Amino acid sequence: MTVPAAPDPHQQPAARDPGLQPERTRLAWRRTTLASTVVAVLAAKTTLQGGPTAARVVLSAVCCALWLGFLAVAHHRIRTLATAEGGRPAALTPRHATAAALCTVALAACAAALVS
Amino acid sequence: MIELVRNVRVWFAPERVREDGGTPDYRFSLANERTFLAWLRTALALIGGGFAVDQFLPDLRWGWRVGLALALLAAGVLCSLRAVNHWVRCERAMRRGEDLPVSRFPALLGVVVAIVAVAMVVIVLAGWEG
Numbered sequence: 186m187t188v189p190a191a192p193d194p195h196q197q198p199a200a201r202d203p204g205l206q207p208e209r210t211r212l213a214w215r216r217t218t219l220a221s222t223v224v225a226v227l228a229a230k231t232t233l234q235g236g237p238t239a240a241r242v243v244l245s246a247v248c249c250a251l252w253l254g255f256l257a258v259a260h261h262r263i264r265t266l267a268t269a270e271g272g273r274p275a276a277l278t279p280r281h282a283t284a285a286a287l288c289t290v291a292l293a294a295c296a297a298a299l300v301s
Numbered sequence: 302m303i304e305l306v307r308n309v310r311v312w313f314a315p316e317r318v319r320e321d322g323g324t325p326d327y328r329f330s331l332a333n334e335r336t337f338l339a340w341l342r343t344a345l346a347l348i349g350g351g352f353a354v355d356q357f358l359p360d361l362r363w364g365w366r367v368g369l370a371l372a373l374l375a376a377g378v379l380c381s382l383r384a385v386n387h388w389v390r391c392e393r394a395m396r397r398g399e400d401l402p403v404s405r406f407p408a409l410l411g412v413v414v415a416i417v418a419v420a421m422v423v424i425v426l427a428g429w430e431g
Contacts, residue, residue: 220345227352276330283312289381300355
């Protein structure tokens with residue numbers, strides 16, 4: 186009688202990557218989120234200093250929403266990196282990369298509307 | 302140009318990247334991702350620079366101030382779009398086992414930043430005298 190080979194639950198965990206690549210990538214996402222925070226704060230400062238008209242307040246709110254969007258992308262990616270099986274996370278998907286880049290582009294568009 | 306259109310299509314259709322070649326070592330993909338993020342930070346820094354010009358050079362004439370700010374913001378837009386495009390190209394090259402794409406964008410960006418920096422020095426000096 187043959188017993189189907191069940192996966193051994195006590196398998197040796199995958200060797201930790203000595204280059205700490207997932208950790209470095211996580212910190213890179215953190216740094217980038219921090220940079221977008223600076224941009225959002227500068228947008229708020231510009232709005233307050235130039236006299237908060239309705240249009241400027243809306244633009245500033247859009248900047249905050251874009252910052253939240255970026256935060257969501259970063260959070261999703263960091264979770265993927267942290268929970269990857271065997272410490273081998275899947276590559277970033279083009280959809281997330283595009284979302285992050287488009288958030289940046291939209292921030293620049295709001296900035297252009299705010300400063301001019 | 303056709304290559305660019307094809308790349309833009311890949312941005313929105315992730316499964317198209319997986320059609321090509323084999324999955325590279327995850328460490329290479331993560332390194333590519335970090336490079337993408339570094340370019341995104343560069344773009345965000347340029348956008349922050351645009352805000353800074355507007356905020357911290359209030360004595361400048363309106364035209365110069367807005368012109369410099371818009372130049373920096375446009376550089377930020379270009380930088381972030383190029384970041385995602387270059388990431389897609391590198392990812393595809395790694396899957397196909399080709400050489401990584403070369404780019405003259407870093408050199409161009411360097412020259413543009415140098416020009417903006419010199420322009421800012423000249424404008425600030427002229428602004429203070431006038």
